Amino acid sequence: MSERLSDNRDEELDRILREVSDSADIPFSEEDWGEMKSRLDLDSRPAGLGWFAMGMAWLGSMGIALSIALLIWNSPKEIKGNTDISSTNGIESIESKNLNRESQIDENLELLSDSIKVSIPQQSLGFSESATSAEKMVVIVSEKENEYESNAETKIGITENKEVTQANSDEIPKSQNELGFSSEESDEKEIEEPIVVAEAEPDTVEEDFDQEKNKDKKERFGGKxxxxxxxxxxxxxxxxxxxxxxxxxxxxxxxxxxxxxxxxxxxxxxxxxxxxxxxxxxxxxxxxxxxxxxxxxxxxxxxxxxxxxxxxxxxxxxxxxxxxxxxxxxxxxxxxxxxxxxxxxxxxxxxxxxxxxxxxxxxxxxxxxxxxxxxxxxxxxxxxxxxxxxxxxxxxxxxxxxxxxxxxxxxxxxxxxx
Amino acid sequence: MEKNRKDQEVLYRIYYSYGMSICLRYTTTRDEAKEILHDGFMVLFSDPKKFDPKQPFKPWFRKVLVNRCINSFKKHLRNISEEGGVELIPDLRDDQPNALENLQFEELVMLIHCLPPAYRAVFNLYVLDGFSHEEISKMLGISIGTSKSNLSRAREKLREMLNPKIHERKTLRQ
Incomplete structure (x- = not known):
């Protein structure tokens, strides 16, 4: 009985307190809305790390942009130093340049063999300088290749040049003899000179290539x-x-x-x-x-x-x-x-x-x-x-x-x- | 954006009193209550999909606020003694026979604030916000028995504060 009375008293107390609680009328505060508003304004900004992240992102973007700008600025110099063969723009790959060079070398070789073929009748007619210039051309081509080539194909090309040059030099006196030009010391000298150069150059070239290859291995892409x-x-x-x-x-x-x-x-x-x-x-x-x-x-x-x-x-x-x-x-x-x-x-x-x-x-x-x-x-x-x-x-x-x-x-x- | 902000202000104005009345009961300072109220509004404003428009808004908003109040309560509970006594007895005019009937919300809040935190939480949840003891036990991480016991003690303390003289006489008779 006393428990029921107690329950009733509890219920009554709860009811009254609930009513008081529900009847609350708290005056609106403009100051509170101001704070809420600034919080909403703050929330509408990008989430995550906020200003720090934005700052870092900006720095990163600026760094990338700067690097690209530097690359574009530096690229023409690199290409100029390496080759005169083809005009390239900006960051064209070096592989493609090599292909261009190889095709250029092939053309030169064809031109060379043509010039040799042509040089024989020329010499047979007594124009020994033309043969010499053809051989000089071989040397020039070899030197050019030597400067910037480091692949196997190029070596073969140079070896071929050497052979062609030697063959050519053998042929010339023969034709001279055949045609009965007897007293051409100066011509012989002129003929010999390229041979000496042509024989000497490939060795130097090989050494240079080895050096290039070693350098390549050491500094393959970047540092360690x-x-x-x-x-x-x-x-x-x-x-x-x-x-x-x-x-x-x-x-x-x-x-x-x-x-x-x-x-x-x-x-x-x-x-x-x-x-x-x-x-x-x-x-x-x-x-x-x-x-x-x-x-x-x-x-x-x-x-x-x-x-x-x-x-x-x-x-x-x-x-x-x-x-x-x-x-x-x-x-x-x-x-x-x-x-x-x-x-x-x-x-x-x-x-x-x-x-x-x-x-x-x-x-x-x-x-x-x-x-x-x-x-x-x-x-x-x-x-x-x-x-x-x-x-x-x-x-x-x-x-x-x-x-x-x-x-x-x-x-x-x-x-x-x- | 501007229109959105205006709509938000309208909602804020309408439910400010309702939300604040809930938060004030659970928290110890007005600033804390305001923070929780703003957290609750942020849930609505930043992710409106969380509210199902088919359901009534007030119970949903109450639930959001109560959840946040309980989380805040748990944080504070680590720092204060659970059996912290009544520090301030509000100056209620106990000579008036009908003190309970004339009780105002501000006085109720003062009374609730005088309860030890554990009693206050259970009293708020059970009596004023309609949670069951089972729910309270899960929310506060206490047993159902503790929840019932805390509620009983909370009522007793409130009665004591509402009518100290009557309570004194009753205690003397025992």
Whole structure:
């Protein structure tokens, strides 16, 4: 009986207090709206790292633009120094220039053989200078090739030149004899001279080529070590079809070549990863939420191996594989539970700072393309995919990430652009 | 953008009092209440899809605010003693026989603020916001028994504050 009375008293008290609470009339505050308005204004600006990210993005863009400008500025000088054969624009590949040179050499050889053919009757008519000039031409062509060629085809071309020159020099006296020109000492000298030059030159050429080849090996693409600044849009999700709001990654990297085509790379990257996931994909939060929205600030320290299967003179591609350590700087989660008693849903917020670190807990896969921009700079794009080995963060979730690194690489020892 | 801002202001003006009355009951300072209220409005303004227009707005908004209040409460709970006593007894005119009937919202808030945080949370959730003990236990991470016990003590303390003389006499009789 006393319990019922007590219950009635409780109900009465609750009812009155509820009425008082519901009847609240709090005067509107313009000052509060002002604060709300400024918060809304602030929120309408780009998310993520805010001004810092925008500043870094701008700096990165400016750096890339500057590098391209420098490249364009430097390119004509390089081409001028190397060849007079064809006029090229800007960043045309050196391979294509080599092709041009090779075809030019072929033409010269044809021209040479023609001139030799022609030179015989000329000489037989007593015009010995023409033969000499033809041979001189061989030497000139050889010298030209010698300057900038380093491939096998070119060597063959030069050897052929030599043979042709020698053959030619044999022929000339013969024709002279045949035609009975007896006293041409000066002619003989003139004939001999090119032979001496032609015989001497190929050796020098070979040596030069060897030197070039060795130089090539030593300074293949860049130095053994490089530093990079990299920036990437980053998409994170628990399942591959659940990538939502974009995050970002920004940081510096270092790379060391243990072999010409094998390198070890590392770095420190700050990453902001927002993500959301639906029912069934979060484990480890205790009570299983039906959906989760998360925002994580992560320090990503990768250790990757890179293999460069394709390497040209100005560009190369690589495949990267390795492990990352995630240091979770801060984690914020909104966990939503549906069908929660009388209410439809309940949202729980969770904030964790500096609690979860995963050393070598994330596998990295990437492919990349690098192109020279200057003597010490190159640009690199690298699509990547990261997958945790054991789950990350407070909820031990399998937070996968993908993105595209765009970066500038700096080679302190310099890159050889030919 | 401008039109959007005006619509937002209209909504803010309409639900300011309602939202603030909820937040003030859970928080200890007006600034904290305002922050939570603004957090709640931000949920609506930054992601309107979270609200289902087929459902009534007020219960949804209440839920959003209460969730945030509870999160804030949990943060504060780490820093303060759960059994923190009543620090300030509001100056209610207890000589008036009908003190409860004439209670104003401001006085109610003052009374609630005088409750220890754990009692205050359960009282707010159960009595004023209509959650069940089961729900409260999950939200606060306590047992159902603790939730019931805290509610009972909260009521007792409120009665004590509302009518100290009557309560004194009752205690003396026991």
């Amino acid at each position: 070590f490089n530093l990079s600044f990299q920036l990437a849009p980053d998409l994170s999700g628990v399942k591959l079809d659940q990538f939502g709001k974009a995050g970002n990654m920004i940081g510096i990297g270092a790379e060391y070549f243990v072999k010409p085509r094998l390198s070890i790379s590392s770095g420190v990257f700050y990453s902001y990863k927002p993500y959301s996931a639906n029912e069934g994909y979060m484990i480890g939060y205790g009570k299983q939420p039906n959906s989760v929205f998360g925002e994580c600030d992560i320090l990503d320290i990768p250790l990757n191996l890179r293999i460069y299967p394709f390497e040209g003179k100005v560009q190369r591609a690589f495949v990267g594989l390795g492990l990352s350590s995630y240091l979770m700087l801060s984690e914020y989660y909104e966990l939503e539970y549906y069908g929660y008693g009388a209410n439809d849903s309940y949202t729980q917020e969770l904030e964790v700072k500096g609690k979860n670190n995963h050393f070598f807990g994330v596998a990295n896969f990437s492919i990349g393309y690098e192109r020279k921009l200057g003597k010490t700079l190159s640009i690199q794009v690298e699509p990547y995919f990261k997958v945790p080995l054991n789950g990350v963060g407070e909820g031990d979730i399998s937070l996968k990430s993908t993105g595209l690194f765009v970066g500038l690489k700096f080679y302190p020892s310099g890159i050889n652009i030919r």
